Amino acid sequence: MPNKLERTGKLVNILQNRNGASIKELAGELAVSEMTVRRDLAQLRLDNIISLVHGAAIFKSPGNGNFGQNDYYLSLEKTVNNSEKDRIGREAARMVEPGDTIIIDIGTTTELVSKYIPPVHPITVLCFTMNALLELHKKKVENLIVGGGYYHPNTQLFESAETIALIQRTRATKYFLSAAGVSGEFGLTCANQYEINVKQACIASSLKKILLADSKKFDQIRPAYFAPLDIVDTVITDSGIDPGWVHFMEDMSIKVITV
Numbered sequence: 001m002p003n004k005l006e007r008t009g010k011l012v013n014i015l016q017n018r019n020g021a022s023i024k025e026l027a028g029e030l031a032v033s034e035m036t037v038r039r040d041l042a043q044l045r046l047d048n049i050i051s052l053v054h055g056a057a058i059f060k061s062p063g064n065g066n067f068g069q070n071d072y073y074l075s076l077e078k079t080v081n082n083s084e085k086d087r088i089g090r091e092a093a094r095m096v097e098p099g100d101t102i103i104i105d106i107g108t109t110t111e112l113v114s115k116y117i118p119p120v121h122p123i124t125v126l127c128f129t130m131n132a133l134l135e136l137h138k139k140k141v142e143n144l145i146v147g148g149g150y151y152h153p154n155t156q157l158f159e160s161a162e163t164i165a166l167i168q169r170t171r172a173t174k175y176f177l178s179a180a181g182v183s184g185e186f187g188l189t190c191a192n193q194y195e196i197n198v199k200q201a202c203i204a205s206s207l208k209k210i211l212l213a214d215s216k217k218f219d220q221i222r223p224a225y226f227a228p229l230d231i232v233d234t235v236i237t238d239s240g241i242d243p244g245w246v247h248f249m250e251d252m253s254i255k256v257i258t259v
Contacts, residue, residue: 005082007032007040015050015059022056047154084214084238085109087259090116091236092176092212096123100173103202104132106157106195107178109212111135126170128163128198130156145170152194159194167201175206177232181220182213184248187229189222199226208233215240230254 007030014021014029023041027034041057044050051058089112096102096117101124104110114127114135121142127133128147136144147167149160177199181189188211190199203209203226211232218241234255246256 004040007036008044009082011037011040011044011057012049012059015057020056020058024055026057084240084259086112088212088214088236088238089113091257091259092210093117095174095210096120098122100124101171102126103167103170103172103175103206104129104136105175105177105199105202106155106190107212109214110176110178113176113212114139117141126167126172128158128167130158152192155192155195157195157198159198164197164201167198167205170205172202172206174208174210175202176210176212177202179211179213179217179226181222182211182218182229183221184229186221187225188227188232189220190224190226191222193224196224196226203227203231210234210236212236214238215242218242218245 010030011026014026023034023037026041027037030037041050041052044057045052048060050060085108088109092110092113093116096113098120099122100120102113104113104125104127106129108131111129111131114125114132117123117125117136117139119139123141124143124145125136125141126145126147127136130151133146145166147158147160147163149158149163151158178190179188180191183189190196209232211234213235215238218237229249230252232254234257235249236257236259239258241258246258249256
């Protein structure tokens with residue numbers, strides 16, 4: 001039986017392709033009980049990814065095209081490019097060294113840095129998302145700085161003026177950042193306007209900026225611009241990236257690591 005994450009990914013793919021399906025049909029295709037499907041769909045409904053109507057599920061399309069889509073759901077992102085993100089997260093975690101102060105950004109790939117961070121001491125970690133915090137708590141990181149404020153459930157980000165001030169008072173050796181879109185012309189973009197100030201504060205407070213982005217993020221443009229690409233020191237991506245992108249970034253003196 002597939003685990004919950006795999007089931008959720010399959011459910012979303014089925015509903016995207018068909019626009020909708022009955023619970024009975026979904027249970028049959030996934031070879032699980034209707035009760036299991038109902039539980040998975042209930043979470044997707046809470047995340048505003050689907051609608052449930054009379055025993056059927058309907059996918060909520062965010063619209064057509066890549067530009068201007070500002071619907072971002074962490075639970076949905078976790079179903080996309082899982083193996084690539086896992087490799088990227090593992091590689092990034094290997095860069096953490098004793099004495100580092102690191103900042104971990106919003107996102108599903110950056111979350112994996114928290115998961116795979118090695119048991120090196122001493123280190124200090126600043127985070128401001130629920131998913132990263134939970135992983136760091138499991139790792140028993142001793143020097144943990146957590147930003148709070150208004151909670152955005154679709155991204156699990158805590159956002160407030162106090163969080164910005166906390167970031168500005170911190171000096172980090174490494175910032176593991178994410179981007180929902182990477183464009184040669186329009187730079188680094190994200191899905192939500194409320195992410196901009198947080199990301200820009202992290203960039204200004206960090207010595208090295210390390211972008212974690214799977215190959216699907218390149219040539220994408222999202223609504224909220226937060227930085228030019230050349231602020232990045234290192235990019236960690238998967239082997240599916242277009243070689244032209246690798247040459248383009250290396251010409252900008254950006255180190256590119258493919259995994």
